[in-house]
Amino acid sequence: MNKALALTALISLASFASAKDITLVWSGAVTGPTSDAGSSYGKGVEDYCKYANSEKMLAGVTLKCVIRDDQYNNANTQSNFEEFVGNEQIPVFLGYSTGGMLQIKGTVQETKVPTLTASLHIGIIDPPNNQYMFLPVASYSENIVSLLEYVAKKERGAKVALIVNPSPFGRDPVVDARKAAERLGLKITDVQEVGGNNLDNTALLKRLEAQGAKYVINQNTAGPVANILKDAKRLGLLGKMQFMGAHYAGGEDLTKLAGDAAANFIWVTSYYMYDEGDKPGIQLVKKIGAQFNQKPDVIRSVNYTSGMLTASIAIEAMKRSGSTINNVTVYKALTSMVGSKKFDPGFSVGPVTFSAKDHVGAETMRLLQADATGNFKAITGPMQSQMFKLIHPMK
Amino acid sequence: MPASRFTQTGNYRVRYQQDQTIFATYAEQLSLVVLLLALLLLPLLISKTLLRDVNMIMIYAVAVIGLNVTTGYTGLINIGQAAFMAVGAYATALAATKLNLPFFLAIPLGGLAGAVVGTFVGLPSLRLKYLYLAVATLAFQIIFEWTVGHSPLLAQGGAIILPPVEVFGIKATFLNHNKVWYYIILPVLVVMGLLWRNILRSKHGRSFIAVRDNDRAAAAMGINPGVTKLTAFLVGSFFAGIAGGLFAYFQKAVVIEDYGLHTSVQLLAMAIVGGLGSVPGSFLGPLFIVALDRGMGGLSNFMSERQIFPPGVDAATALRPLAFGLSIMLFLIYEPRGLANWWRLSRMYFKKWPYKF
Numbered sequence: 113m114n115k116a117l118a119l120t121a122l123i124s125l126a127s128f129a130s131a132k133d134i135t136l137v138w139s140g141a142v143t144g145p146t147s148d149a150g151s152s153y154g155k156g157v158e159d160y161c162k163y164a165n166s167e168k169m170l171a172g173v174t175l176k177c178v179i180r181d182d183q184y185n186n187a188n189t190q191s192n193f194e195e196f197v198g199n200e201q202i203p204v205f206l207g208y209s210t211g212g213m214l215q216i217k218g219t220v221q222e223t224k225v226p227t228l229t230a231s232l233h234i235g236i237i238d239p240p241n242n243q244y245m246f247l248p249v250a251s252y253s254e255n256i257v258s259l260l261e262y263v264a265k266k267e268r269g270a271k272v273a274l275i276v277n278p279s280p281f282g283r284d285p286v287v288d289a290r291k292a293a294e295r296l297g298l299k300i301t302d303v304q305e306v307g308g309n310n311l312d313n314t315a316l317l318k319r320l321e322a323q324g325a326k327y328v329i330n331q332n333t334a335g336p337v338a339n340i341l342k343d344a345k346r347l348g349l350l351g352k353m354q355f356m357g358a359h360y361a362g363g364e365d366l367t368k369l370a371g372d373a374a375a376n377f378i379w380v381t382s383y384y385m386y387d388e389g390d391k392p393g394i395q396l397v398k399k400i401g402a403q404f405n406q407k408p409d410v411i412r413s414v415n416y417t418s419g420m421l422t423a424s425i426a427i428e429a430m431k432r433s434g435s436t437i438n439n440v441t442v443y444k445a446l447t448s449m450v451g452s453k454k455f456d457p458g459f460s461v462g463p464v465t466f467s468a469k470d471h472v473g474a475e476t477m478r479l480l481q482a483d484a485t486g487n488f489k490a491i492t493g494p495m496q497s498q499m500f501k502l503i504h505p506m507k
Numbered sequence: 508m509p510a511s512r513f514t515q516t517g518n519y520r521v522r523y524q525q526d527q528t529i530f531a532t533y534a535e536q537l538s539l540v541v542l543l544l545a546l547l548l549l550p551l552l553i554s555k556t557l558l559r560d561v562n563m564i565m566i567y568a569v570a571v572i573g574l575n576v577t578t579g580y581t582g583l584i585n586i587g588q589a590a591f592m593a594v595g596a597y598a599t600a601l602a603a604t605k606l607n608l609p610f611f612l613a614i615p616l617g618g619l620a621g622a623v624v625g626t627f628v629g630l631p632s633l634r635l636k637y638l639y640l641a642v643a644t645l646a647f648q649i650i651f652e653w654t655v656g657h658s659p660l661l662a663q664g665g666a667i668i669l670p671p672v673e674v675f676g677i678k679a680t681f682l683n684h685n686k687v688w689y690y691i692i693l694p695v696l697v698v699m700g701l702l703w704r705n706i707l708r709s710k711h712g713r714s715f716i717a718v719r720d721n722d723r724a725a726a727a728m729g730i731n732p733g734v735t736k737l738t739a740f741l742v743g744s745f746f747a748g749i750a751g752g753l754f755a756y757f758q759k760a761v762v763i764e765d766y767g768l769h770t771s772v773q774l775l776a777m778a779i780v781g782g783l784g785s786v787p788g789s790f791l792g793p794l795f796i797v798a799l800d801r802g803m804g805g806l807s808n809f810m811s812e813r814q815i816f817p818p819g820v821d822a823a824t825a826l827r828p829l830a831f832g833l834s835i836m837l838f839l840i841y842e843p844r845g846l847a848n849w850w851r852l853s854r855m856y857f858k859k860w861p862y863k864f
Binding site: 143 | 555556559560563653656663664665666668669671680681682684685758759760762763764765804807808826827
């Protein structure tokens with residue numbers, strides 16, 4: 113206990129001493145698996161950080177914007193965390209993958225450095241060691257439950273199949289999905305695991321068809337989902353089954369890979385889309401993207417917006433920390449981001465709120481559907497899952 | 508006997524007993540002592556980040572010695588070494604969290620669990636050889652990953668957090684974690700290295716090599732090839748289990764993603780690059796691959812930042828696997844005996860120095 117206090121004091125004092133130049137680091141997959149999402153996300157973090165400097169958001173403080181490639185390797189994530197928390201005493205850490213975040217949870221708890229993650233795995237903010245872990249937007253589990261709520265409203269008693277990634281990232285929402293389906297009167301006919309090497313999904317789709325599954329919910333990355341959609345189109349199943357997906361399953365990445373097979377795909381996310389140019393957050397995304405000479409496909413990516421939201425939360429918490437910016441004050445600022453102190457940078461469809469107990473930022477989501485041109489259009493207004501709080505209460 | 512117990516310029520081993528010695532001269536013993544003393548001082552000389560890499564190299568070295576036991580010395584191709592590491596890691600994690608065992612009991616328990624599972628997985632080696640056996644070990648890798656992913660006891664592949672350790676009253680904290688573990692891993696590596704050197708000069712070690720070279724000839728000489736193969740799997744998996752236990756504690760958590768097929772392939776690459784069937788190669792291989800990984804990581808970052816290639820060409824992502832595959836290929840073509848052979852040639856040169864021949 114005494115050593116933990118000494119460590120916190122050391123980090124706090126060191127942060128105070130170097131308050132004029134603070135490092136904002138994001139550690140994620142710039143290269144390697146999932147780097148298609150990670151590279152845009154990292155650019156979003158970096159550009160918003162540079163923008164904060166250009167706008168002098170933090171009085172008297174210059175942010176050192178560091179993007180560190182962890183190559184989707186947990187050991188590298190741990191190494192990056194140790195380097196920046198141990199050597200540079202950063203006040204907040206921005207992380208990426210599910211595995212990496214689950215692995216450093218214990219270290220985060222020990223060092224008391226608030227950590228915001230790109231992974232939306234609910235286990236990251238579940239006990240134990242969850243006090244300093246924060247999700248910027250609604251979790252995958254909440255995504256899936258909201259899709260089930262949508263299905264239940266459309267067709268009570270419907271048969272639903274889940275296709276998930278063969279990893280903790282994919283599997284985790286299954287337990288909550290089963291509980292929600294039971295309460296909503298839906299029947300989960302099958303849970304299948306599909307990874308990135310699913311070049312032919314005929315057997316899988318025929319099996320789901322034979323089971324009478326009318327709704328297929330994907331908890332995966334865009335690549336495997338695109339392959340499933342293309343096979344479903346080939347087999348003439350697109351009209352018979354409604355394909356849906358959680359945050360990382362959809363977006364520009366999906367329509368780019370699946371082409372017209374992505375038409376009518378229903379996607380749930382907490383972010384505004386690039387095409388919603390009237391939203392202040394998207395206007396800011398475009399402005400920052402142009403300011404830092406990003407390529408159009410990067411600016412269009414929802415992952416670029418996601419990176420900006422995470423960076424904006426971290427920088428806002430630093431701003432609210434006052435003259436002393438360290439892990440203690442940033443944590444306090446984050447956990448008081450509630451009620452009148454909620455934070456709304458405009459990137460997500462609802463404001464970011466955190467408290468000591470609530471570690472999910474923008475809990476509001478929308479369901480969107482892809483049109484024939486591959487653009488996603490909102491089919492619901494901003495909403496929160498009512499069922500999720502009942503089946504997975506925050507601890 | 509050599510002309511001098513201090514130096515040796517040729518092979519003076521004329522008796523079988525001499526051939527069994529680990530150290531031929533005092534100079535060899537002294538160089539090991541000097542090396543160990545230098546290694547004891549290493550954490551004081553290098554950065555925390557570099558020390559972390561050294562720890563990783565040492566853990567991989569333990570696993571690669573194990574892989575060398577099965578593949579290098581006994582000729583049984585094993586593509587599931589990471590899964591045996593995972594068995595050790597999960598057994599260690601369960602022993603530490605459910606049974607509250609201290610790390611010095613939990614890690615050996617992980618080694619034993621690895622050995623038991625490894626022996627069981629080695630059963631097909633009684634009937635299978637070469638590629639067919641490789642596929643059997645690959646199957647175990649896949650089955651193990653699937654089993655962990657569906658086992659609530661093992662957090663479905665999510666993280667099992669390990670408690671911090673305390674050694675002689677010093678508790679491992681965030682600030683001293685790498686140093687504390689360096690001084691735990693280093694003696695374990697030395698002990699495991701000496702253990703293998705001793706097994707190698709026993710009848711079991713000679714049986715491994717005999718079965719690798721020709722199992723029928725070995726059987727004709729009274730060696731039981733089946734028992735020998737299973738023993739090789741037992742010993743090799745024990746090393747992997749110990750490495751897994753160390754890795755679990757060092758990473759502070761067990762997550763199945765750390766023990767995937769890519770890790771098995773990486774361990775095999777380390778063994779090939781280091782030199783199959785060589786003890787020094789088991790140290791040099793991990794050193795080379797980790798250094799290559801860090802070097803390519805730096806180059807990838809550089810290329811990404813400078814946007815050297817046109818949009819849509821993700822050359823930075825391709826760089827690591829490309830360098831990794833290319834280095835294995837080049838070693839197989841030009842130096843199949845691996846870095847261990849370069850080590851041997853260097854030693855020979857200095858033994859004869861200043862005479863050229």
